[in-house]
Amino acid sequence: MTAFTQSWTDTFSSAYADEPLANLSWFNASPGLELIKRVIDGTLKPxxxxxxxxxxxxxxxVxxxxQGLDxxxxxxxxxxxxxxxxxxxLAGAxxxxIQGDVLDVPLPDSSADVVNDSFVFHNMRDDARSRYADEVHRLLKPGGLFLLNSFSDKMVPGTGPRRITSEDILSTFTADRFECVAxxxxxxxxxxxxxxxxxxxGEFRAR
Known part of the structure; x- marks a missing residue:
């Protein structure tokens, strides 16, 4: 199973190969605002x-x-x-x-306190979503934290990633595997x- 359509995979591969980062429509040179908040409030710790x-x-x-995380x-x-x-x-970080498929990450079970989704899920094929949730759960330690950033259906229509609903998210990261914190x-x-x-x-805890 592949996580993304071939056309989407090809688009990202060629963009990162050929384009200056400043020309990419999704690039803003800033870490996620909600990640910054979780460093400030101590959710994400050294x-x-x-x-x-x-x-x-x-x-x-980076x-x-x-901020001291591994x-x-x-x-x-x-x-x-x-x-x-x-x-x-450049940052001295x-x-x-590693190069890898998000549906088959080459890292051991229960190897992470936190898994961060850097705007992956909304690009994913519908039939890959359950497999992705399984892989996130596999990587997390019991009680580990999953942070999800995703395009929402509140955005205006346009090109690029599709917009997804809260139901798309909650039906994938189900209550028997994850507790939805926010x-x-x-x-x-x-x-x-x-x-x-x-x-x-989204902020979820692995059960």
Missing amino acids: GQRLIDLGSGPGVDA FLSV VTGVDLSPDAVARAGRWAE DVEF LYVYRNVPTRTKPDQLHWF
């Missing part, structure tokens, strides 16, 4: 083991590493992994970036092509 799924050019992963970023694109490594080197819409940093960024943020 020493925690965190896996960043769909780490892309490494913005979230930020969290600088971070591994995972991305399907080798060009994204290479760019993320350069970002970490000790982050491991799920809400927040306004994220605008980009040139998407000035009205209304995203879901």
Whole structure:
């Protein structure tokens, strides 16, 4: 099973290979606002083991590493992994970036205190969602935290990722595997092509 359609995979691979990051419609050079808040409030702490799924050019992963977390970023694109490594080197951050499929992450069971979804889930094929939830659950220690960032159905229609509903999320990360601590819409940093960024943020605990 593949997580994404081939056309979408090809789009991301070629974008990270050829385009300056500033030209990418989803890139804003800022870590997720809700991640920043969870560092401030102590939810994310130095020493925690965190896996960043769909780490892309490494913005979230490098930020969290600088805050003292032990971070591994995972991305399907080798060009994204290479760019993320350069970002970490520039920042002097000790982050491991590996190429891998988010449905079959090459890391051991129960290896993370936190799994962070860097805007992966909304791009995913419907038939891959349950497998993805299984993989997130496998990676987390019991009681571990899953953080989800996702395009919401509150955004205006447009190109790029599809917009998803709260039901899409809650029906995937089900109550028998995860406790939903919070799920809400927040306004994220605008980009040139998407000035009205209304995203879901979800916080789930592995049962």
